[in-house]
Amino acid sequence: MAAPAAHSALPATCEATVTDPFSQGDIDAVYRAIAARRDVRHFVPGAIDEALFARLVNAAHLAPSVGMMQPWRFIRIRSDAVREAIVQLVDEERLATAAALGERGAEFMRLKVEGIRECGELLVAALMDRREEYVFGRRTLPEMDLASVACALQNMWLASRAEGGGMGWVSLFDPDKLAALLSIPAGGKPVAVVCIGHVAQFYxxxxxxxxxxxxxxxxxxxxxxxxxxxxxxxx
Structure with a gap:
């Protein structure tokens, strides 16, 4: 049996937006945000506005994902005790990373690698559980679920920079220990500790x-x- 012909026409729902051009100012702003984005480690303490938080999470949720699986899950950390426990996990991995770096270990230890205690908003981004049920786009490249989460975080990063806020992606932690701390179900996996907050200036x-x-x-x-x-x- 022959394979069905590929659809060449756009869905009707696209017709209203496909010809809607961006102004040159809009285009310039996109490239400016990309160039000015920074992985921030230095924050000015203070909570961020709830409406801003909602916009940033929504920006992440608008990201593309393989097979439309939307594998991102975000855990908002509100407890000071949980925040401190995450700091301890990051410190553990920081020491292990320094040891693995050999002669660059001391140089690494002088770097500021996170702003977890200072940032106004702390999230953990995780891969969903039961991802094996999604085959579309992942049969030969199962890691595309992680690529999808990275797209969501990049959306959040660019939106945060455009809003004048800082964001940092921290990956120094043992995922199994962090999953246990946050009661992430079997099959789920934390991939980023996300620090968001006010900054005095951008690097x-x-x-x-x-x-x-x-x-x-x-x-x-x-x-x-x-x-x-x-x-x-x-x-």
């Missing part, structure tokens, strides 16, 4: 670049044409 460049840990590579080294070893010469 002029990525903090790790400012600290001399690493620098942004040339775009020309990242883009190829037709095959891995043929550079695209992008400027």
């Amino acid at each position: 002029p460049m990525p903090m790790l670049e400012m600290e001399g840990w690493a620098s942004r590579r040339k775009l020309d080294d990242m883009v190829c044409v037709d095959r891995w070893d043929r550079k695209a010469n992008v400027e």
